Amino acid sequence: MYKKVLALLTVVALLAVGFSVASQPTVAQMKIVYNSYASDPIPRAFTESVVAAWNKANPNMPVELNIINHEDFKQAIRTYLVADPAPDVLDWFAGNRAQFFISRGLIADFSDVWQAEGWDAVYPAGFKALATVDGKQYFLPNNYYWWALYFRPSILKDAGLEPPKTWDDLLNACRVLNEKGIIPITIGTKAPWPAAAWFDYINMRLNGPQFHLDLMLLKESYTDPRVKAVFLKWKELFDNKCYIENSAALEWADALTPMAQGKAAMYLMGGFITDSWQLAAKDDPNLQADLDFVRFPIIDPNVPIGEDAPTDGVFLAARGGNLEAAKKFLAYLGSREVAQRGVDELGRLPVRTDVSTERFTEAQKKGIALIQSADMVLQFYDRDTTPEMAERGLNAFASFFADQSEANIDALLADLEETRARLAAEQAKE
Amino acid sequence: MTTTAQPSNVAYLSAAPVVQRARKNRSQQIFFFSVMLIFTLIWLIPMFSALYTSIRVQGDLTRNGFWSLPSEINFGNFATAWERGRVGTYLGNSFIITIPSLIGMLFLSSLAAYALARYKFKGNMLLYFMFVAGTMLPFQILLLPVFYLTTRLGLYNQFGGLILIHTAFQLGFCTFVLRNFMRTVPTEILEAARIDGAGEFRLYWQIMLPLSLPALAALATLEFTWVFNDYLWAIVLISSAGKKPVTAGVAALKGQFNTDWPVLVAGALIATLPTVFVFTFLQRYFIQGLTLGSGK
Structure with missing residues (x-):
C-alpha cells in the first residue's frame, strides 16, 4: 500500500513540476507585450491597426497586443507591473496616477528615446512636464480630449436661447427649457464621474484653477468655506430643476438617449461623447450635425479660466522582459506617423505640434482653441488627486446628487476632510 | 401516528368529499401553476432582455433607449x-x-x-x-x-x-x-x-x-x-x-x-x-x- 501511495505522490509532484517547466517562457522570444486599456470600440480598432502596421514592418520584433477591460486594467496594473516579466508597454493616465508608479520604481526611464527622437522640439512644454520626473522622461503622452458643455443647437434655438456663456445664462436656460417641458441638463451618475466634472468646473470658475489644483494635491482643506461655496453654487442648479431627475439610475451613455430623442438639451461631457453620438445618429445627418459645445459658463469673470483635458499615454514597465525592443516600439507610438493617424482616424487631439491639422473637423479646431485659450489645464478630478481621495470624492458627489441639504453638504465635506488630512499626513511621511 | 389518523381518513371515503378534494386540488394546481408561471417569467426577464439586446445595434440603443422596438435587427453581433x-x-x-x-x-x-x-x-x-x-x-x-x-x-x-x-x-x-x-x-x-x-x-x-x-x-x-x-x-x-x-x-x-x-x-x-x-x-x-x- 505504501508503495502505491508513494507512487501516487510522485506522480502528483511530477505533474506540478511539469506544469511549471512546460509553462516557462522561452528565452528566445523577442515578443514585445503591449497591454492596452483601449477597450472602447473605436479606440480599440485604432490601436489594433496601429499595432498591425508595426508588426508588418517589424516581423522580427512582433508586438503582442492585449486589450483589457478598462476598469479591470486599472485594478490589475498593480499586478502587471510586479509580475515577472511584466508586460513591456502599457497604456496609462498622465499625471498623479503615473507618478504613483514612477515613484515606486516600476516605470522605466526612456530619456534616451526622448533625446534621440528629438521630442523636445515637437512636444509642447506642458506635455513634456507630464512626461518628466526629476529631469527624466517616464511617460509618453499621446492623446487628450477636452471637456465642454455639449448642447443641441436646434433645441436651444427653438427656445430662443443662445448657448450659455455665464452662470446666469445657464440658470436662465434652465427656466426657459423647463417651461417648454425640456430637460435642461442630462447626466448619468450611476458611475459618479460625470458629477465630478461639475465639481471641477464650478470650483475652477468660482475659486480659480490654482485653488482647485491645490485641493487636488491635498494642500487645501475640504472644510474651507470656498469648497462649501462650490456646493452651494451647485445647489442652484438643483433649485432651478436643471438636472434630469433619475440621474442615479443612468450610466453616462444612457443619459445621452434623452438628448438624442430631443427631450434634453445639454450635457457636460468629454470629447468622446461624439463616438456615441455618431452611432446614435448614424442614419440621420441632421441629428449628426446637431451637437455643439461651449466652454463651461463663467461664474466670476475675474477668475482665471481652467479647463479639464485628460491626457492618456503609454509607458515602459521597469520589469518588462524586452526593454530595448520596447523602446523602439515606444518611439513608433510617439512618432509623427502614428500621431497623424490618431488625429485623422480617432478624432482626438494630438500632443505633437507637427501633425497636419488639415483634416481637423470644426469640432476639433474648436476643442483645441478651447484648451489653448485656457489659463490653466488640469486633468480631471480622479486623475489630479490621489486614487483614494478620488474614490471618496466621487462617492461624495453621488451623495450630493441625492441630497443637497446643507446638513448633508457639511457632513460630506467633514468626511472628505478627514480623508484628505489623513492622506496628506501619509504623503508628508513618505 | 398513522393508526390514530386512520379513523378520520375513513370519513373521506364517502363519495362527496372525494370530489370536493379533487376540486380543491384542481384549484390549488391552477393557483400554484400561475404563481410559478409568474415567477418563471420574472426569472426569464434578464434572459429575454439579453437575447433582445444581442440582436440590436448600439446606435439604436443609444438613440431610442433599451425598451424600444428595434429599428433594425442584426444577427451579425454573434459573428x-x-x-x-x-x-x-x-x-x-x-x-x-x-x-x-x-x-x-x-x-x-x-x-x-x-x-x-x-x-x-x-x-x-x-x-x-x-x-x-x-x-x-x-x-x-x-x-x-x-x-x-x-x-x-x-x-x-x-x-x-x-x-x-x-x-x-x-x-x-x-x-x-x-x-x-x-x-x-x-x-x-x-x-x-x-x-x-x-x-x-x-x-x-x-x-x-x-x-x-x-x-x-x-x-x-x-x-x-x-x-x-x-x-x-x-x-x-x-x-x-x-x-x-x-x-x-x-x-x-x-x-x-x-x-x-x-x-x-x-x-x-x-x-x-x-x-x-x-x-x-x-x-x-x-x-x-x-x-x-x-x-x-
Missing part, C-alpha cells in the same frame, strides 16, 4: 463577437483551464475523502476539519499570496497557474462532500473485497469510486460551472489576451466610455452555452447528488 471579440479562442481557453482542473480536483479529493472516510488514524478528524475550514476561507484574501507564488513559480500568465489554483482551492469543498458520501457506503462491501484479496488502491479505484459516481457527477457539474465562470482569478493570474478564459475575454469588449452592448451581450450569451449544456445534460446527477442519502 462579430466570435471573430473580432475572439470569443472562440476564449471559449477554447476556458475548456483548457476547466477540464484539467476538474479532473485534478475530483481525483485528488476523492483520494483524500476515501482516506478520511475509511481509515482510522490519529488526526483524522483534525485533517477533516482542516478541509472544511478551507472552504470557509474567502478567496479574496488569497489573491496576493497566490499572485506572488505564481510569479515565483513562473506560472504567472500560464494556464498551469490557473489550473493549479482552481484545483487546490476547490479541494476543500470536494473532499468535504465526497468524504460524507463515502461514509454512507456500507463497510461490508469493502471488507468483503478486502477478504477476497483486493489491495487498498484497488478498493478505492474499483469499489469506492464507482459507488461514488452520483456524488462525483454532481460535484463535477457544480465545479464545472464554478471554474468555468471564474472571473477574478483569471484577471489576476493571466495578462495575455490570448490566454484569457471567456469570462475575462468577453469583459474586454466593455469600453471605458463607449461600449457596443449588443456585441458584448452576444459574446456573453455564447459564453453561457457550455454551462447551460452541462447543466441540462447532467442535471439528473446533480439533483440525485443534492438528495444523496436523504432517502435512507
Whole structure:
C-alpha cells in the first residue's frame, strides 16, 4: 500500500513540476507585450491597426497586443507591473496616477528615446512636464480630449436661447427649457464621474484653477468655506430643476438617449461623447450635425479660466522582459506617423505640434482653441488627486446628487476632510 | 401516528368529499401553476432582455433607449463577437483551464475523502476539519499570496497557474462532500473485497469510486460551472489576451466610455452555452447528488 501511495505522490509532484517547466517562457522570444486599456470600440480598432502596421514592418520584433477591460486594467496594473516579466508597454493616465508608479520604481526611464527622437522640439512644454520626473522622461503622452458643455443647437434655438456663456445664462436656460417641458441638463451618475466634472468646473470658475489644483494635491482643506461655496453654487442648479431627475439610475451613455430623442438639451461631457453620438445618429445627418459645445459658463469673470483635458499615454514597465525592443516600439507610438493617424482616424487631439491639422473637423479646431485659450489645464478630478481621495470624492458627489441639504453638504465635506488630512499626513511621511 | 389518523381518513371515503378534494386540488394546481408561471417569467426577464439586446445595434440603443422596438435587427453581433471579440479562442481557453482542473480536483479529493472516510488514524478528524475550514476561507484574501507564488513559480500568465489554483482551492469543498458520501457506503462491501484479496488502491479505484459516481457527477457539474465562470482569478493570474478564459475575454469588449452592448451581450450569451449544456445534460446527477442519502 505504501508503495502505491508513494507512487501516487510522485506522480502528483511530477505533474506540478511539469506544469511549471512546460509553462516557462522561452528565452528566445523577442515578443514585445503591449497591454492596452483601449477597450472602447473605436479606440480599440485604432490601436489594433496601429499595432498591425508595426508588426508588418517589424516581423522580427512582433508586438503582442492585449486589450483589457478598462476598469479591470486599472485594478490589475498593480499586478502587471510586479509580475515577472511584466508586460513591456502599457497604456496609462498622465499625471498623479503615473507618478504613483514612477515613484515606486516600476516605470522605466526612456530619456534616451526622448533625446534621440528629438521630442523636445515637437512636444509642447506642458506635455513634456507630464512626461518628466526629476529631469527624466517616464511617460509618453499621446492623446487628450477636452471637456465642454455639449448642447443641441436646434433645441436651444427653438427656445430662443443662445448657448450659455455665464452662470446666469445657464440658470436662465434652465427656466426657459423647463417651461417648454425640456430637460435642461442630462447626466448619468450611476458611475459618479460625470458629477465630478461639475465639481471641477464650478470650483475652477468660482475659486480659480490654482485653488482647485491645490485641493487636488491635498494642500487645501475640504472644510474651507470656498469648497462649501462650490456646493452651494451647485445647489442652484438643483433649485432651478436643471438636472434630469433619475440621474442615479443612468450610466453616462444612457443619459445621452434623452438628448438624442430631443427631450434634453445639454450635457457636460468629454470629447468622446461624439463616438456615441455618431452611432446614435448614424442614419440621420441632421441629428449628426446637431451637437455643439461651449466652454463651461463663467461664474466670476475675474477668475482665471481652467479647463479639464485628460491626457492618456503609454509607458515602459521597469520589469518588462524586452526593454530595448520596447523602446523602439515606444518611439513608433510617439512618432509623427502614428500621431497623424490618431488625429485623422480617432478624432482626438494630438500632443505633437507637427501633425497636419488639415483634416481637423470644426469640432476639433474648436476643442483645441478651447484648451489653448485656457489659463490653466488640469486633468480631471480622479486623475489630479490621489486614487483614494478620488474614490471618496466621487462617492461624495453621488451623495450630493441625492441630497443637497446643507446638513448633508457639511457632513460630506467633514468626511472628505478627514480623508484628505489623513492622506496628506501619509504623503508628508513618505 | 398513522393508526390514530386512520379513523378520520375513513370519513373521506364517502363519495362527496372525494370530489370536493379533487376540486380543491384542481384549484390549488391552477393557483400554484400561475404563481410559478409568474415567477418563471420574472426569472426569464434578464434572459429575454439579453437575447433582445444581442440582436440590436448600439446606435439604436443609444438613440431610442433599451425598451424600444428595434429599428433594425442584426444577427451579425454573434459573428462579430466570435471573430473580432475572439470569443472562440476564449471559449477554447476556458475548456483548457476547466477540464484539467476538474479532473485534478475530483481525483485528488476523492483520494483524500476515501482516506478520511475509511481509515482510522490519529488526526483524522483534525485533517477533516482542516478541509472544511478551507472552504470557509474567502478567496479574496488569497489573491496576493497566490499572485506572488505564481510569479515565483513562473506560472504567472500560464494556464498551469490557473489550473493549479482552481484545483487546490476547490479541494476543500470536494473532499468535504465526497468524504460524507463515502461514509454512507456500507463497510461490508469493502471488507468483503478486502477478504477476497483486493489491495487498498484497488478498493478505492474499483469499489469506492464507482459507488461514488452520483456524488462525483454532481460535484463535477457544480465545479464545472464554478471554474468555468471564474472571473477574478483569471484577471489576476493571466495578462495575455490570448490566454484569457471567456469570462475575462468577453469583459474586454466593455469600453471605458463607449461600449457596443449588443456585441458584448452576444459574446456573453455564447459564453453561457457550455454551462447551460452541462447543466441540462447532467442535471439528473446533480439533483440525485443534492438528495444523496436523504432517502435512507
